[in-house]
Amino acid sequence: MTTGTEQRERFPRALEPGYFRPDDLTFEQRVDMTARLAEQLRFIDLDDQEDGDWRGLFATDPTLVMAGIAALDPWPLQQQFGREADSAPLEHLARQVLGLAARLDHWWRALAGIHDDAPRVLRERIQQLVEQQLAADLRWVERRFLRRGDEAAAGRPTGPVERELSRMWHRTIGEEPAADAAAEREDRERLRERFFAFLSAVEEVRRLARELLPDSIATANHEPAAALLIAFLKVCETAQREVNRFPARHTAFYYRDCLGFGPAPSRADRVHLACQRDLRTPGELTLPAGTAFEAGKDAAGRPVRFVSEAPITVTDTRVATLCTLRLERDPLIAPERDLHYVTRAKVARPVADGRTVWPLFGAAGGAGAEDARIGLALASPLLALREGDREIRLILRQTSSGAAPDLRGLRDAVLRADSAESFRDAFGDLLPQWLLADGAEGPPANASNTSDTSSTSSTSSTSSMGGTGSPGRIGSTASTSSAGDDRSKSGPGSGGSSGVDVHVDDLSEADWTALRDAARRQTGNGLPTLFNGPGRPHRALIFDRLLQGAFRVSLSTPSGWHTVEARLERAPGAGLSLFIRLRADAPPITGCDPAVHGAEWPTRLPVLRLELATQARLYPYSLLARLPLAEVDLRVKVRGVRDVRLSNNLGRLDPSKAFAPFGPLPGLSSYLVVGSPEAARKTLDRLSLDLEWGGLPNEPGGFDTHYRGYAGPAGRELRQGQFSVEIAWLRDGQWQDCANRSARQPLFAGTDAAGELIATQHIELDPGSVRKLSRATEEDWSTMPMPRNGLCRLQLSGPRAAFGHAAYPVELGATVAANARTRRPRPLPHPPYTPVIERLSLNYEAASVIALDRDDDPPEGADGERLFHLHPFGLQTLRSAVSGGxxxxxxxxxxxxNLYLGLSASDPGGVLTLLFQLRESSARGPLNGARPRALQWWTLADDDWRPLPPNRVLGDTTHGGLTSGIVTLDLPRDMSTTHTVMPAGLYWLRLSASTDFDGFGGLVSVRTQGLRLRRELPGDATAP
Structure with a gap:
């Protein structure tokens, strides 16, 4: 039991002075009690005869009348009406309304003829209420419920209003009250409204009487008897005050006599002072202990002086900004609750204005709190995708070797846990590794979910870039290079890892039974609901439920960040794969522009951001933060690139309109050069061209029909239509012939079922040659007449007559001459076909790997491919892990x-005092002698948070964040202002705590150069 022991519960309202009073009667209540007693006392005249009672005394003095009005309690009247309103006869209810009117009339009559201001004001208010509304309401009640029918018909004024009340209530019989907007309602409801109108008027008169009563008591117009009574009752209040001191006297008795506590001796006042160096003063300023500070004069005119208790060196260091980060673990949110996972991350930027109170370490419900930005980002030239249908696959691997996680070892760690906390931590380490493992899927955890397994399974999701994995056999070994799995041979577009054997030692059904038993034994609740079904949990189903939608994915575009749909999948080797598809109408993906995307990005390359989503089924930070990252595999596939550079042996060509790729007179020396500036900046895995020919012969039979008029060897070759090109690749200014399939490629796809030529052709370069010859270049093609890399050349290689342009004049002349000698002329040969391309587009695939577990850091500068961690207040470039963790x-x-303090200083190293102003009423300290909360200070140096050793925390008078005080730190000299994880230009400190955040004082302000002062008292004086 801790009730009453917390700081915020030490002074409950019941212990406040005046909360409990043995005698709590007011003056008006005493007058009312005396008046009721006077009704029971007989008045004896001089003849010793009874002559009425003493109540007449209370009907003539205005003060006593007003006290009686103020003492009225309308609550019993309201309760009685409420009990009877739905069932009592209407006439009975109307009599209650008439009773309230009689009270008001009695008060009005009792205050008549009195010329004092207070009773006159009260009487006028009663008359005003009656004349404005109450009289009309009462006459309606009377006509409706209180007058006999024959009397109402005769119009005789014999109703109770005329008989019992004064004339101010009298109005003509025919006068109606104000129009009733709800005339169709029941009489009972309208009668209820009249009752509460009268009750409200009684309450208003009662309140006004209480306000005017002190003025009435102070008048000198009281009758002697009434004056003696009023004086007696006021004297009783003196005794009443003494009686009501009982709680305070009882408390004093308890502390003084029972506990033996005495008054504490007087102590000198102590205050905190924040010093600031005058910027016109060069260097540091040292104030020794005992430095005096004048504080004016006290009420007696004596000077007030304070002296410092410790020396201080005043520098130019000051707190420039504050930030907070809070990772919350809400016990009402599942399944995070069962795993002790973070449920939300909130950041705030407190403004220390001296008035607003901020949670010391932030809070989700605090002022200015917003979702923290946490995630991963990738900057790569491969992401420069301006057009076409684009696909992006990002594979995040835990190891570059593809080694499977040790699920058995992680299982044993869970089973060895000896507490609920250690069990949750160990199971939290096991869960992400099991989710990404390549083991058996097992049956669904819940039979009802079996039907949707195929639709939700992440492993069954594939794309044109290749799948990311397949389940292995139960109790056996899965290999990505086995004969039954061709992922190792699927090429660069596949999600598999070529040549990597992944040996899976998955958890069996018995393992899961043991885990469930251990969970019930250690936590009392068992595993989260997803894992509590019979048998082995369904990995793919749980993966989708926990991680699908875990990231908010966006790409850099000219107008800002473009959010895209993305699907998470499991990748071989316990990896995580992200697949994105962009349609042709999606905006172009371009490099980062500080004016558009923010100045924090140290790159000009396009950026892919993965930010934790806050609306997913599970807040994924705790799950994903436990996974190591060793390698990132980025793959892109683009179809339909139209921004290409074209030229032939005659010069540059315009790809936006139809063009003759080999000129007007093509021959075997004719060629077409094609290149894409976008593709040239990438190391390619595949490259292909899509051609759409124009002006093709439209006769059935294609080229065979078109060239039928050509005789000789050239004619036979032309009729066969075997027009082909040889492909070469430009590297370092030299044309390199492509091998294999690219040695000779047909220009046309042949004829369709109707015998007509097919207008489209797909030409694919040999992938081996592309990977061998292509090399990413940074050349700016717009400034070069001829690039040195990244172009491919299609040179016409057959037939020997090309398209017959040289043979056509000979064939035409021979045919004309022959026709002149015969009566049966032969058809003239058709003019040779001049190739025209109506539309050309380029397709390519490219891949890149960033390895963090090898010493191959990307190049520095704004164009180096790199990874970033997205922090709540900045970002961090990931370097090779060989040099560190x-x-x-x-x-x-x-x-x-976490509380972050940004310091502005020329050099903050050395002793620094921080004055924390905290709202102590919101703090509660450790209970029952428990150890103080563990607080840790950190300093930021080159994007690395380094713990401040305990011996450098020289003092803390805040008692661990409970009360205002000074924290004295000895800061190291290695702090810097050049970093990206926090805003640059400041030196950063961090104060961290892990538990019991409601127990800290509220933050009002933090100032540097804090100093504690003690009031200096004269030798013969005591502290005020």
Missing amino acids: GHGLLPRLGADG
Whole structure:
């Protein structure tokens, strides 16, 4: 039991002075009690005879009348009417309304003839209420429920209003009240409205009487008897005050006599002072202990002086900005609750204005709190995708070797856990590795979910870029290079990892039974609901439910960040794959522009951002932050690139309109050069061209029909239509012939079923040659007459007569001459076909790998391919892990609560005092002698948060964030202002805590150069 022991519960309202009073009667209540007692006392005249009672005394003095009005409690009247309103006869209810009118009339009559201001004002208010509304309401009640029918018909004024009340209530019989907007309602409801109108008027008169009563008591117009009574009752209040001191006297008795506590001796006042160096003063300023500070004069005119208790060196260091980060673990949100996972991350930027109180370590419901940006980003030239149908696959691998996680070892760690906390931590490590493992799927955890397994399974999701995995056999070994799985031979477009054997040692059904038993034993609740079905949980189903939609994915475009749909899938080797498809109408993906995308990005390359989504089924930070990141495999596939550079042996060509690729007179020396500036900046895996020919012969039979008039060897070759090209690739200014399929490629796809030529042709370069010869270039083609890399050449290689342009004059002349000698002329040969391309588009695939576990850091500068961790207040470039610890899939944010202090200083190194102003009423300290909360200070140096050793925390008078005080730190000299994980230009400190955030004081302000002062008292004086 801790009730009453927390700081915020130490002074409940019941212990406040005046909360409990043995005698709580007011003056008006005493007058009312005396008046009721006077009704029971007989008045004896001089003849010793009874002559009425004493109540007449209370009907003549205005103060006593007003006290009686103020003492009225209308609550019993309201309760009685409420009990009877739905069932009592209407006449009975009307009599209650008449009773309220009689009270008001009695008060009005009792205050008549009195010329004092207070009773006159009260009487006028009663008359005003009656004349404006109450009289009309009462006459309606009377005519409707209180007058006998024959009397009402005769119009005789014999109703109770005329008989019992004064004339101010009298109005003519024919006068109606104000128009009733709800005339169709029941009489009972309208009668209820009249009752509460009268009750409200009684309450208003009662309130006004209470306000005017002190003025009435102070008048000198009281009758002697009434004056003696009023004086007696006021004297009783003196005794009443003494009686009501009982709680305070009882408390004093308890502390003084029972506990033996005495008054504490007086102590000198102490205050906190924040110093600031005058910027016109060069260097540092040292104030020794005992430095005096004048604080004016006290009420007696004596000077008030404070002296410092410790020395201080005043520098130019000041707190420029504050930030908070809070990782919350809501016990009402599942399944995060069962796994002790973070449920939300919130950031805020407190403004220390001295008035607003901020949670010391932030809170989801705090002022200015917003969702924290946490995630991963990739900058790569492969992402420069301006047009076409585009596909992007990003594979995040835990190891570059593809080694499978040790699920058995992780299982054993879970089973060895000896507490609920250690069990949750161990199972939290096992869960993400099991979700990404290549083991058996097993039956669905819930039989009702079996029908939708195929639709939700992430492993069954494939694309034209290749799948990302397939389930292995139960109790056996799965290999991505086995004979039954061709992923190792699927080429660069596949999601598989070529030549990597993944040996899976999956968890069996018995393992899961043991895990469920351990969960019930350690936590009392068992595993989360998704894992509590019979048998082995269905990995793909749980993967989709927990991780699908975990990221908010966006790409850099000319107008800003473009959010795209993305699907998460499992990749071989315990990897995580992300697949994105962009249609042709999607905006172009371009490089980062500081004016559009923010100045924090140290790159000019296009960027792909993966930010944790806040609306997913599970907030995925705790799950994904446990995964290591060793390698990132990026693959892109583009179809329909129209922005190409074209030329032939005659010069440049315009790809936006139809063009003759080999000129007007093509021969075997004719060629077409095609290149894409976008594709040239990437190391390609595949390249192909889609051609759409124009002006083709439209006769059935194609080229055989078109060239039928050509005789000789050239004619036979032309009729066969075997027009082909040889393809070469430009590398370092030299044309390199492509091998294999690219050695000779047909220009036309032949004829269709009707014998007509097919207008489209797909030409694909040999993938081996493309991978061998292509090399990413940074050349700016717009400034070069001829690039040195990235072009492919299609040179006409057959037939020997090309398209027959040289043979046509000979064939035409021979045919004309022959026709002149015969009566049966032969058809003239058709003019040779001049190739025309109506439309040309380029397709390509490219891939890149960024390895973080090898010493191959990307080049520095704004154009180097790199990975970033997205932090709540900045980002961090991921370097090779060879030089330090490994990287995680997400940034490791440390403790659940963090306060960041940005310092502006020329050099903050050395002793620094921070004055924290905290709202102590919101803090509660450790209970029952528990150890103080563990707080950790950190300093930022080159994007690395380094813990401040305990011996450098020289003092903390805030008692761990409970009360205002000074924290004294000895800061190292290695702090810097050049970093990206936090806003640059400032030196950063971080204060972290992990638990019990409601127990800290509310933050009002933080100032540097804090100093504690003690009031200096004269030797013969005491502290005020």
